[in-house]
Amino acid sequence: MRTSIREFATSDWRRFRRSRLAVVGVGVILLFALLAAFAPYIVTDPTQIEMRREQDGQTLRPPFPPNRLNLFGTDQLGRDIFARVVYGLRTSLIVGILVRGISMVAGVLLGLISGFFPRYVDDLIMRFTDIMLAFPVILLAMTVTAVLGPGLVTVCVALALVAWPDVARLVRGQALSIRGQTYVEAARCIGAGSWRILLRHVLPNCMGPIIVAFSMGIPGAIMYEAGLSFFGFGIQPPTPSLGSIISDGRGYITVAPWYPGFPGLVLTILVLSVNLVGDGLIDVMNPRAALGMQNSRSAT
Amino acid sequence: MLGYSVRRLIQIVPILIGLVTVLFALLNILPGDPARMMAGPFADPDVVKTIREEMGFNRPLWVQYLDNLGNLARGEFGRSYQSRRPILRDLIEVFPKTIQLAVAAEVASALVGIWLGVIAAARRNGWADRLIMTIAALNLSFPLFWLALMLQIAFAVFLRLLPPSGYGIGFDRFIILPAFTLALPSLGLLARITRAALLEVMAEDYIRTARAKGLRNALVMRRHMLPNALIPIVSTIGTDFVRLLGGIPIIEVIFAWPGIGKYAYDALVFRDLPALQASVVVLAVSVSLVNLAVDLLYAYINPRIRYV
Secondary structure: OOOOHHHHHHHHHHHHHHOHHHHHHHHHHHHHHHHHHOHHHHOOOOOOOOOOEEEOOEEEOOOOOOOOOOOOOEOOOOOEHHHHHHHHHHHHHHHHHHHHHHHHHHHHHHHHHHHHOOHHHHHHHHHHHHHHHHOOHHHHHHHHHHHHOOOHHHHHHHHHHHHHHHHHHHHHHHHHHHHOOHHHHHHHHOOOOHHHHHHHHHHHHOHHHHHHHHHHHHHHHHHHHHHHHHOOOOOOOOOOOHHHHHHHHHHHOOOOOHHHHHHHHHHHHHHHHHHHHHHHHHHHOOHHHHHHHHOOOOOO | OHHHHHHHHHHHHHHHHHHHHHHHHHHOOOOOOHHHHHHOOOOOHHHHHHHHHHHOOOOOHHHHHHHHHHHHHOOOOOEOOOOOOEHHHHHHHHHHHHHHHHHHHHHHHHHHHHHHHHHHHHOOOOHHHHHHHHHHHHHOOOOHHHHHHHHHHHHHHHOOOOOOOOOOOOOOHHHHHHHHHHHHHHHHHHHHHHHHHHHHHHOOHHHHHHHHOOOOHHHHHHHHHHHHHHHHHHHHHHHHHHHHHHHHHHHHHHOOOOOHHHHHHHHHHOOOHHHHHHHHHHHHHHHHHHHHHHHHHHHHHOOOOOOO
16 A cells, blocks of 8 residues: 555565566566667667678568568668667667656656645646646647657657646645645644655655556657657657657568568567556555556557 | 536636647747748748738737637637638538547447457456457557558558548548557457456346346346446546547548548648647547546446536
């Protein structure tokens, strides 16, 4: 129910481990993270162009189908798709964690303030949250990147901007229910200030739902980044992104189905793994508190 | 109930004003001169100047903002830079097509999703249950744009069963692929919710009573279990419809479906700001209305809830 990080680390790991799928998810994410982190030592240069290849006395033109050298085949310039996908994973993971990190900090802070400070502060923040929630998410994100100019940083800003209101609402609800608790009253009686109570008493006690919300929001961020890049509003080449690789491969659907196929498959596996971990975390934490997050995920 | 509805409708107004304000602030940082955009790249500087004065781009920002709000309040969306037609006429043309697609997708996912959920619950822990639940979890993890692309390849390029993209009149073959793509993630979610709700009801005493009096399994399901499991299912359909409206621009662009999502996307690409603003407003209003409808429907199914 009320779980601090330390308690989670010790006692709940056993409960988490009981869900085999969640452990598989953790494994896959670790594998992907290692691949992405050590990409230069594992895969070939993703920008290496190869316009012709001799095989059995024949001259072949790219895109080459999957073979011994190219696990996922190559694109129209003979660049290794596996290498590009691994570098794309790098972008996905960075964006996923960065976006979720920023939106969580903003959402948690505004949610805590909203649930704890006087009525007019609460009203102000919540009405602003309503406004942001009313926007069609993908259009707002596209508009922001169009305004700021596409790129890794702007994509993160745009996605964090659309992701924080959900978190703020969740945390506000938690803070509202905690502020009436006896220990908050007790802390106030011994003269603790509002900020001290918020950070030392309220925040640690809504850590469970916050951890779940963090993990549940990552798939959305990853998919929105891929979606934005797919439509040309996201990461710009030469920075590789799974979305833009799939977009490049669109034109080669009939001659090289592996080109858009494999990057999408890897993206799906990544998102699925994070979802599985999220499900496992919900089982460990208070399931009721996290229920609200279940529907808000995966809109791209 | 009526009072509640009216109050909810009134609450939409300040949200819309906020929405327009945020959008206006965002769009005015956009690089690019709208007058030049309308005139075209090779236009005479005098023409650009005339357009700028005609459209009022030379006025101070706060005048433009207030004027903009006033026009919206009177229901005047202005003219599209791109099509040069009144935006209202464009919207009247494109919006029904979006509704058509969204409703088709939601109906399909509700029918199939609930059906799969019923099967999974009836054969709890059997192989059918495991299979359905695995597929449901998978469906939620597919990136929508990639799924669209793959289904396009499979059904239009290789099998040649369906047209890859485009729009036809009425509910014909063109709607099948986009609606199905849009329905797949919802379908998984609904199957999961239905199964969970049914399993909860299954433990109730009245189910044991129904079985004890010798009612056939199918009848127990239809008469006793499904109606009582309906509340979470319906509320999920509601929140899911909102999610579906969020994903619709992606699907409309990929399948060249001429709805409001594609209209907004084109408006953004061509920096057609009034058209973008109008479609965002219309989409936001429809989301609010759907939310209201869901809450009312919720009260209708569950008489214990009363809105005052």
